[in-house]
Amino acid sequence: MRPTVQPRRPALAAAVLWALLGMPLLVSAADADMAAIQRTVTAQHDVSLKRLQDWIALPSIAAENLNSREGAEYMARLAREAGFQQVAVLDTDGKPGVFATLDAGAKKTVGLYFMYDVKQFDPAEWTSPPLESKLVDRPGLGKVLVGRGAVNQKGPESALLAALHAIRIANQKMPVNLVLVAEGEEEIGSPHIGQLVHRPEVEAALRNTIGVFMPAASQDSDGNVQITLGAKGVVELELVASGEKWGRGPKKDIHSSLKAMVDSPAWRLVKALDTLVSEDGNTITIDGYPAAPPISAEHKAMIAAVVKVRSEAKSKKQFGVEHWIDDLPWQQANERLVSQPTVNIEGLVGGYTGPGGKTVLPHRAVAKIDMRLVPGMKKDAAVAALKAHLAKRGYADIEVNVSGGYDATQTSADAALIQAQRSVLERRGIKPLLWPRNAGSYPGFVFTDAPLSLASGHFGLGHGSGAHAPDEYYLIESTNPAVQGYDGAVMSFVEYLYELGK
Amino acid sequence: MRPTVQPRRPALAAAVLWALLGMPLLVSAADADMAAIQRTVTAQHDVSLKRLQDWIALPSIAAENLNSREGAEYMARLAREAGFQQVAVLDTDGKPGVFATLDAGAKKTVGLYFMYDVKQFDPAEWTSPPLESKLVDRPGLGKVLVGRGAVNQKGPESALLAALHAIRIANQKMPVNLVLVAEGEEEIGSPHIGQLVHRPEVEAALRNTIGVFMPAASQDSDGNVQITLGAKGVVELELVASGEKWGRGPKKDIHSSLKAMVDSPAWRLVKALDTLVSEDGNTITIDGYPAAPPISAEHKAMIAAVVKVRSEAKSKKQFGVEHWIDDLPWQQANERLVSQPTVNIEGLVGGYTGPGGKTVLPHRAVAKIDMRLVPGMKKDAAVAALKAHLAKRGYADIEVNVSGGYDATQTSADAALIQAQRSVLERRGIKPLLWPRNAGSYPGFVFTDAPLSLASGHFGLGHGSGAHAPDEYYLIESTNPAVQGYDGAVMSFVEYLYELGK
The missing domain is CATH 3.40.630.10 (Zn peptidases)
Known part of the structure; x- marks a missing residue:
């Protein structure tokens, strides 16, 4: 040794x-x-x-x-x-x-x-x-x-x-x-x-x-x-759609044939999630979400110095990624990395998750979400905006269960x-x-x-x-x-x- | 005994x-x-x-x-x-x-x-x-x-x-x-x-x-x-969004902070799913999907005879349901049950599915789907329409993996x-x-x-x-x-x- x-x-x-x-x-x-x-x-x-x-x-x-x-x-x-x-x-x-x-x-x-x-x-x-x-x-x-x-x-x-x-x-x-x-x-x-x-x-x-x-x-x-x-802040939370909270759909998993007469909490989750980000999944579209300040010239200069010596090819290989968001060049991709807040799906869980299929209409579906925050955005404001957005769009029944998080640091x-x-x-x-x-x-x-x-x-x-x-x-x-x-x-x-x- | x-x-x-x-x-x-x-x-x-x-x-x-x-x-x-x-x-x-x-x-x-x-x-x-x-x-x-x-x-x-x-x-x-x-x-x-x-x-x-x-x-x-x-036909399939097939996003699960520069297959799945059904999750919006024939007077009469003796309250209790789709009355809810095709989410699986959260950006997300067909709709035509719809909407990379199914019977x-x-x-x-x-x-x-x-x-x-x-x-x-x-x-x-x- x-x-x-x-x-x-x-x-x-x-x-x-x-x-x-x-x-x-x-x-x-x-x-x-x-x-x-x-x-x-x-x-x-x-x-x-x-x-x-x-x-x-x-x-x-x-x-x-x-x-x-x-x-x-x-x-x-x-x-x-x-x-x-x-x-x-x-x-x-x-x-x-x-x-x-x-x-x-x-x-x-x-x-x-x-x-x-x-x-x-x-x-x-x-x-x-x-x-x-x-x-x-x-x-x-x-x-x-x-x-x-x-x-x-x-x-x-x-x-x-x-x-x-x-x-x-x-x-x-x-x-x-x-x-x-x-x-x-x-x-x-x-x-x-x-x-x-x-x-x-x-x-x-x-x-x-x-x-x-x-x-x-x-x-x-x-x-x-x-x-x-510094570091971005983060909020981790679960969005939960369920028959229990919705008052529609089933309160337990039922046979999927009943979809023809019973509403689906899983579809409801999909529809609610769809409203949170743009079509490409990369821009947050939550109403009233805290705005991120533009990246400063000082920070851009720091990034420019780093990307000169940090291999883009190595990073792509490390992450298994062929294209950055919007096919951005290396410098701009890193500026985005540093300066942009995110709403990410960590996990999706609903109904039958084992091998093959199972003909159920699930009573509950969950999206595990993390949201990254930049300085100037407050965790509590981000969560409040998410809840208000869901309520305004008619999804007040979708539970927002925050498990942890904190503000950015600089x-x-x-x-x-x-x-x-x-x-x-x-x-x-x-x-x-x-x-x-x-x-x-x-x-x-x-x-x-x-x-x-x-x-x-x-x-x-x-x-x-x-x-x-x-x-x-x-x-x-x-x-x-x-x-x-x-x-x-x-x-x-x-x-x-x-x-x-x- | x-x-x-x-x-x-x-x-x-x-x-x-x-x-x-x-x-x-x-x-x-x-x-x-x-x-x-x-x-x-x-x-x-x-x-x-x-x-x-x-x-x-x-x-x-x-x-x-x-x-x-x-x-x-x-x-x-x-x-x-x-x-x-x-x-x-x-x-x-x-x-x-x-x-x-x-x-x-x-x-x-x-x-x-x-x-x-x-x-x-x-x-x-x-x-x-x-x-x-x-x-x-x-x-x-x-x-x-x-x-x-x-x-x-x-x-x-x-x-x-x-x-x-x-x-x-x-x-x-x-x-x-x-x-x-x-x-x-x-x-x-x-x-x-x-x-x-x-x-x-x-x-x-x-x-x-x-x-x-x-x-x-x-x-x-x-x-x-x-x-x-008779019975409805059915198709069971998985819709799979992945970095591998998409050519965007990661080819393995990576740290969720990278969402700020890397596309998300999980969001892509959500966006594609969103196009398949109406806002309430109950009407199929797949382009060119086979049409269901209207319910016949003979079938309506059969249903009318049955709903008279079948307890709506018992059914609601059995399924844990408070409202049928569109708050339909018992007769119409059963007509819908018999005559309408469905696209149902059996399960959602992507990224981290265990207790709590895990800050990953998943490389893959899956929706397990079943689609019920009525006579006049062909399984192969339904699958073909789904694939064409996804391709037309720009989701040709989303895999449609059919595991089984067949036409209706009467x-x-x-x-x-x-x-x-x-x-x-x-x-x-x-x-x-x-x-x-x-x-x-x-x-x-x-x-x-x-x-x-x-x-x-x-x-x-x-x-x-x-x-x-x-x-x-x-x-x-x-x-x-x-x-x-x-x-x-x-x-x-x-x-x-x-x-x-x-």
Whole structure:
């Protein structure tokens, strides 16, 4: 399980050379012996990897009521072992969270946002068992750990914890105090994150931080790093058409021949859904839906810089897509990705869903929907508009069951949390690309909105992919010197913490 | 397991008195000792019931590739044991069928259509295990046998077989020769019934018959009997929208945030479905779809006679329905039931269908559809119109996967097969109601269409319900003298065969 030792080649650029040497070229945290920490990270590699594998073996899945209490207790243990002095499992109306503080006597305090839950998975779809964390050779990358949560988010989070262990074991001074908030409902839209963050003791602790970040694997498979300044908001909900609520159609599944005299809730769902988006499925047509502000010139420029180095062909191959919406060119497709709200069908479920057919007239049909929001759009306003739209179109009986969601989040490129990321990366010879906003969602709003109004972001070298999909992986031993494996990811957190502590 | 013995009450009407005595009042088949057969039926009750229970314990489900070969062999054995001299299991491109003949040296030959397959079931939805055929008290009815296939169609079919056993055991002469065709794909739309019926030896045997009937439980819970003169045709199919066929959207499920730049096959399915029916879901709007002929005055009159005695309130309660389509009155709702073609959504399946949500953009979404056809509409023309409609509206990529189906069937009220039913019933004091057409489907077209052009129908006293639903049942021991239990059903087949043999 040791990282591959690369042969030295003197002509390489600074960033690559750094990777070959396995240590930072330029260490500006004068009060820390970075070489000692690096040696410790290397020595602790197997222990750290085992810590990650053990964690993956305990999946917490809120949607399935699976192991949430166990996952929170485990998260608390991981925090205690990593040096947090105060650790508490906090109950919410949903799944419990974890609040922990590490007082290093440092002048600055940094917030950490963790999730201990993972996405659902079907082992039958995986080529390697999703809870066994096997190390698998992946051509062009190296050895990757395959498992549910590998990159989203246990891998990077475990690397952050490994950084804390390494600093302690190497007898170096922790450069910052830490405040950790971990939740177990991220994958269902963080319905109770506010109950955690706005508890008086948690809010008070966070108020002292210079910002909150989530550990991540920010490198693509070529090693490029992107600093993302925000994320869309999201609402997850079910639209349910039923004979019970409608007062028409059957109240139980009946024989399909009765369609000739009985109304169909499944058709009603189709008709209601049809009103929500344009013919091509891409423009939201909900009456009075919050408008998205136009994309700014600053954001367009950021995207232009990124699309130059991000391969369109690779992305198309990765997603199995031949054309972007409206056959947009790469730049415009990415502008759309960043700036446009969406109404997406995650799933359709109604009547008979097994093999072949079954002649029933279903009494109930459900569309599972997610709606992504950009800053300026409020979750509550979006849901209210959807409900008003359905009522106005005569579909007031269709239930809108919101299961989770939150507003968008945005942080300025000038925030200290972001500037420290740029410094760390540039010292390594990596010119980070700025990305205006993640099209996916994370509940940064709870930190960036009032009353906290903090900076928030993600950070971490390393690479992984397959979040929410089968064969999710996190790179452990990299064959590409420009892409960090596990130990490189750990060191990136060490450096970031020291940079933040300055 | 004996039928309840009822106390005699002298003032009752003839039909009821007949039931109390357990034998026909008027036996016109002078060449048979009906009383001896009746005694045999009574004596054989337990054996016959056991035969039914054993059959139900072996479910054949074509949609699930379950026990089709075993079911055909079992059907063949049942036929041999009931006295058919020639019995063959015949292969088709789908599930095997059974062809059997019983030569009694009689002057007339009658065709029998059986199905040995049953509908899918989920034991979790049943209050009594669906393969255990438990006898359960059902208030207002008596003891019913609960099991998958109890009424659709093993119960009535086993009663017909019990009639053959009883005639033989009572040493009475079989009044007719029989030709039996049994299939194992009725519940998936009989895709290969033509391959069975049009084999030269089968077609030749059927050509000699005066018509073909399927054993049924024709009494409602009040004992009323309806003679149904036909059935709608049906097409079962799946409409599939996919990134693969569309050339847009993803070829695998991807993260839902990508909806902002990637097209959605699920939305495409919704948009295509939307074009198939009117806003209320009740009028077919497929361009060039075959037109349904208007309902005839004769059929309207038949319906008028039936709705007078069929309780609208009971039907509404049975189906869990508060309003018929367009709030039609009872008569018009039934006219619509009989005369209107339908396009029904049996099921919707796409993307994530489990509990809660999952932020995916599905690469594929499916609508399971059944379309009912009335005489004058051809299955192939309906499918062709659907495909042309989708192509014309720009949805040529949406797959139309037809899994089964057939044309409508219709038999004249004047056919000997029907007239014999009326005679048997009227002799019992039952005034049968004529019903123009079953809104459900059975593949009678294979008998009623050219080249055979035979009469076809259903017959059988007795009662059951819950076809295609949980807790399907067949009445075994009736507490209502006007409604036949199992032995009464058996006797009704005895009488019908003797009547047909005249």
